[in-house]
Amino acid sequence: xxxxxxxxxxxxxxxxxxxxxxxxxxxxxxxxxxxxxxxxxxxxxxxxxxxxxxxxxxxxxxxxxxxxxxxxxxxxxxxxxxxxxxxxxxxxxxxxxxxxxxxxxxxxxxxxxxxxxxxxxxxxxxxxxxxxxxxxxxxxxxxxxxxxxxxxxxxxxxxxxxxxxxxxxxxxxxxxxxxxxxxxxxxxxxxxxxxxxxxxxxxxxxxxxxxxxxxxxxxxxxxxxxxxxxxxxxxxxxxxxxxxxxxxxxxxxxxxxxxxxxxxxxxxxxxxxxxxxxxxxxxxxxxxxxxxxxxxxxxxxxxxxxxxxxxxxxxxxxxxxxxxxxxxxxxxxxxxxxxxxxxxxxxxxxxxxxxxxxxxxxxxxxxxxxxxxxxxxxxxxxxxxxxxxxxxxxxxxxxxxxxxxxxxxxxxxxxxxxxxxxxxxxxxxxxxxxxxxxxxxxxxxxxxxxxxx
Numbered sequence: 001x002x003x004x005x006x007x008x009x010x011x012x013x014x015x016x017x018x019x020x021x022x023x024x025x026x027x028x029x030x031x032x033x034x035x036x037x038x039x040x041x042x043x044x045x046x047x048x049x050x051x052x053x054x055x056x057x058x059x060x061x062x063x064x065x066x067x068x069x070x071x072x073x074x075x076x077x078x079x080x081x082x083x084x085x086x087x088x089x090x091x092x093x094x095x096x097x098x099x100x101x102x103x104x105x106x107x108x109x110x111x112x113x114x115x116x117x118x119x120x121x122x123x124x125x126x127x128x129x130x131x132x133x134x135x136x137x138x139x140x141x142x143x144x145x146x147x148x149x150x151x152x153x154x155x156x157x158x159x160x161x162x163x164x165x166x167x168x169x170x171x172x173x174x175x176x177x178x179x180x181x182x183x184x185x186x187x188x189x190x191x192x193x194x195x196x197x198x199x200x201x202x203x204x205x206x207x208x209x210x211x212x213x214x215x216x217x218x219x220x221x222x223x224x225x226x227x228x229x230x231x232x233x234x235x236x237x238x239x240x241x242x243x244x245x246x247x248x249x250x251x252x253x254x255x256x257x258x259x260x261x262x263x264x265x266x267x268x269x270x271x272x273x274x275x276x277x278x279x280x281x282x283x284x285x286x287x288x289x290x291x292x293x294x295x296x297x298x299x300x301x302x303x304x305x306x307x308x309x310x311x312x313x314x315x316x317x318x319x320x321x322x323x324x325x326x327x328x329x330x331x332x333x334x335x336x337x338x339x340x341x342x343x344x345x346x347x348x349x350x351x352x353x354x355x356x357x358x359x360x361x362x363x364x365x366x367x368x369x370x371x372x373x374x375x376x377x378x379x380x381x382x383x384x385x386x387x388x389x390x391x392x393x394x395x396x397x398x399x400x401x402x403x404x405x406x407x408x409x410x411x412x413x414x415x416x417x418x419x420x421x422x423x424x425x426x427x428x429x430x431x432x433x434x435x436x437x438x439x440x441x442x443x444x445x446x447x448x449x450x451x452x453x
Contacts (some may be wrong), residue, residue: 002184002221003027005066008176008204009107010034010059011051011078013215018205018231019066022218027070028187031180034080034091035173037295037429045097045147045297045385045427049090055332056080056091064168073162075169075179082152083173085114091170099451106168112445113150115173117143121293128436130291135432142298142430149296154259154438158182160347164448172444173295174204175258180219181337186375188222191286193262197226199256200280202415203245208235220258222279230276234404237278239270254414256283259370260290291434292443298430301347303423305378306390308398310412314405316370322352328399330393338389346390374389380426391420 007014010032039050049056067074082085088110099106121143122127126179130140136142150173160311161169171179177198197219200207202228205215208230214215220227228237246253256263257395263283271279315322327348334343355371356363377394381387403411437443 001424002187002189004180004219004220005101006029006030006180006201006204006217006280007063007103007214008202008217009214010063011055011269012051013055013059014062014204014212014215015232016062017233018216019062021084021231022216023069025073025218027161027218028076030067030070031075031181031199031201032059033078033079033176033179034062034076035081035083035087035345036431038079041293041297041427041429043080044084044150044295047084047426049079049087050081053094057094057098060091061093061102064095064098064102064104064106068102068238071253072167073167073183075158075162075171075182077158077171077174077176077179079170079172081237083113083152083171084148085112085172086412088112088172096451097169100453103453104451105453106451107164107166108451109164109169110449111153111157111161111169111171111336111448112447113153113157113174113443115149115151115443117146117149120146120149120296122444123435130435130436132293132432132434136430138431138433145298145301146430147427148295149294151435151443152259152293152295153444154292154440155182155185157446159450160441160446162186164446166448171411175293176331177256177258182220190224190282190285191261192263193221193224193226193282195256195261195285196265196268196280197221198210198226199263200226200228200242200245201304205230205235207242208232208237209241210235218391221347225279225280225281227273227277236276239272242278242280243270245297246372253266253381257288259292260288262286262288269418275386289436290440292440293434293438294431295429296431297427300388300426300428301380301382302385303378303380303382304420305376305423306391306398306420307374307376307415308394309372309374309415311372312403312411313371315411316373316405319373320406322401323352327394328416329397330391331389332350333393333397334390337393338386342381342386343393344380344387345386348390348394349378349380351376381402384425385430395419410435
């Protein structure tokens with residue numbers, strides 16, 4: 001039997017008591033997922049992180065102490081949210097500092113996953129890029145517009161790092177289950193079992209109930225099944241809670257698609273073994289042509305925004321036409337003050353929260369009557385000066401807007417003292433493709449170093 005400790009969101013925290021309980025029984029490794037596209041394209045484009053430096057330090061310090069006590073590898077994937085080279089180096093700096101503060105000499109493996117636009121362009125010309133529906137256009141021009149691209153690794157680059165004898169592995173962008181499947185597959189665990197268990201492990205204690213703060217999960221692999229246990233005293237794994245993760249972030253809950261494998265989950269079963277422990281029969285792994293998914297971003301422009309609220313019924317009764325008139329007034333103001341091109345180059349978006357702010361035109365249940373709405377108006381422009389000019393014009397016309405029923409200003413509520421918020425240069429995802437490779441390690445670079453004290 002092979003056992004491991006899983007953390008699904010490094011930086012989000014976990015219970016120290018859960019960690020102590022986890023170390024009461026032997027484990028073979030500790031795995032932690034540290035990334036996601038959920039935080040948006042700016043993490044990759046601007047080298048931003050989901051959590052604070054202090055949050056990462058706290059989680060890393062505790063897991064490094066646990067790794068040292070257990071004498072097992074610590075495997076972290078998708079470092080610093082995006083898995084960029086910067087993210088791997090950022091985590092490496094934290095690990096070096098913590099290792100020295102703990103007086104621990106460790107072998108550290110860094111796996112870099114950034115690829116150049118030129119390398120992807122070569123793949124395009126060779127006919128080795130495959131779109132994942134619904135995929136945007138990804139031609140030569142779009143590839144070269146990419147500010148940064150990462151390839152999403154499977155288990156093999158992580159296995160090379162384990163083979164190096166590394167105590168701590170910091171991987172760039174990786175599929176979440178690969179973090180937890182790499183070592184088991186090296187030890188001869190059936191791929192269907194290893195990948196399937198990794199899918200559950202990547203969510204940590206989200207596979208338990210009741211839902212609560214992020215916490216740790218213990219996974220034990222048997223010959224044809226695996227067992228999962230929540231470590232917090234007030235959480236328990238049930239067939240419902242464990243099976244629920246198969247419905248999360250998937251296009252088909254019966255199939256897992258991973259680099260080189262498809263995992264068939266149609267015949268799996270869930271059994272409540274004890275009050276807090278569930279046994280899951282393994283999915284079946286079917287080898288597939290090897291591909292790596294690409295995640296890339298391109299600069300969308302410079303963004304500025306402001307927000308306000310309306311409770312004036314005379315405006316709400318004709319809100320769409322009132323908003324259209326204000327945008328036209330802002331266009332005229334820009335035309336007069338800075339020229340027509342400024343507004344023409346901008347993308348202006350007005351979101352109406354309280355009516356259809358989330359779904360926009362796709363909202364099918366607009367309320368018949370509304371008593372108040374909140375507006376968020378933002379401008380994106382390839383030119384920072386144009387963005388500033390247009391948002392200033394928009395704010396001016398909103399600030400001086402009038403009710404349709406009477407000719408006075410002051411019908412809007414502005415919740416903040418600051419008029420306009422500068423969101424800086426922003427990015428957007430521009431690729432949803434996989435690339436066919438000659439080797440699972442082709443797009444990844446491994447660096448191993450000794451951290452001495």
